[in-house]
Amino acid sequence: MTDSPSPADRVADDNTGRKPGFWRGLRRLPLIPMFVLVVLLIIPALSADWLAPHDPIRGSIPDRLKPPVFFGGTWEFALGTDRLGRDILSRIMHGAKVSLSISIAGILAGGVLGTALGLIAGYFRGLADAIIMRLVDITMALPSILLALVLAVTVGPSFQTIIVVVTFVLWALYARQVRGEVLSIRERDFVARARVAGASDLRIIVRHILPNAANTIIVLATLQVGSVILLEAGLSFLGVGIPRPTPAWGLMVADGRQLIVSAWWIAFFPGLAITLTVFALNLLGDWMRDRLDPRLKEV
């Protein structure tokens, strides 16, 4: 692809003096965070429909407010039930679907938009650069939650609204980092050679510059998953995120808030699910950054 090693190889060389083999790399994976993620987020998100013991939306009134298993409850409702007799465990499993799909869709949208604009700004410079970077400044100066609230009120809370909000919050960071990266990549020899060889701007950007900025983009994306999940949970908690009765973690905490004295499990377990998931995601993101792009320390 290019005639110079990618940053990942350079870093690995600095650390070990030789290129890491596939298995050596695998052995250094952060196993505990990955295990937590698989168990808490990925398996439930993919298979909640078959694995969840109960219906997440329709509860049975006789089973309302059952405590969790080690607090006077039974294994039938391992984490207890809420005010409408819905099984908390089943709802958490279905909630994983919401968290996972929103973070993937939001980061994809924000990442693609920000990367595209960052590539344009960094490669073409000039007027496009000036306009895009001013937009970045303005976006970063806006308090994001407030805009999310405004959007949710004017357009109405929905899955799509959240994606728009997440995209809006994320794109500027990508645009700024990618632009900075492109500014240095475009001065390297292989870009000049590609140009001499008659490659079009589009080809140079897609085939020569983008692959070299890929590490930055991947690291940013990993580091952002946790904060996107927190953002979605916060919006849902405030009632401007996922609409009821869809089981979303933030919404479940909001549901249990009034009952925290009598039925603490309703709010406690969904919040714990958020905490563990984001904790694991942040560890994974840190690990990814240290391996692929250690210069991103500040982000």
Add this chain to the structure above:
Amino acid sequence: MKRNLVIRSLQSLLALLAISVIAFAMSHLTGSPVDAMLPDDAGPEEAARLTKLWGLDRPLYEQYFVFLGNALQGNFGDSIKWQGQTAFGLVLERLPATIQLGGFAIVVSTIIALPVGVLAAVYKDTPFDSAGKLVALLGQAMPNFWLGIVLIWIFAVHLNWLPTSGRGGFSHMVLPAIAMGWFQVAAFMRLTRSAMLEVLDSEYIKLARIKGVPERRVIWVHALKNAAIAPLTYFGVIAGSIFTGSVVIETVFAWPGTGLLAIDAIRGRDFPVIQAVVVTFAGVFIVANLIVDTLYAYLDPRIRYQ
């Protein structure tokens, strides 16, 4: 330096203008504000009268400039939900509560984060460092609204040490400040730690040690002075996140500040108040960042803007 300051100020003004456009567009996105503001039993002639009165029959750009002119004078119109009060008056009335809580949260998190961050760097790779890292990672993983609820559950309901909600004396501030500040502590601590690690490795620190300066002085005076610059820039971010955090935390703790006002206004579709809150928050946020940037450039002469 002076030129940079002018450029940064102009940028901030531009950002504020963008906010005003957004705030203006907001009330027009959902259809005519007349529909939102009129009581249900009002007839069409009343609607026509208000349309004329508010100048809604004039071109959009003209309406925007009228809005901008009024906003510059702190006039966002009357609140719909809270009868007889102006939107901006409501924001000003609630602002001290938010600043009090936010300020307290900032002070507490600085008092905790700075020394712990420094010690974590000094005792790198010891159990102390690991414990600090765990606290930081936890802070960045817990949703603040959930932390608030759990704190209420443990310290207010079970142990009965602190009040559950509302604004009152010092004891009312403790739980909301922790819920709001923990996330900041985490980020602040990590920044301080990495800045300290870098500084402790530098030549002048070695020289100070060789000269026989007491270790305590080397760490807390020589090193910290230079390491503190990096976390300082973070204050701009904190100022912003205190406001965004206030929306959530004030809801959880029923703290009567602007965050709670914003949520109440949004639930009541009180557009003048929402506009006033958005513009005020963004204004404070932008000015805080401008001050921090200026201070940063002043403290570290190496900083040059592109």
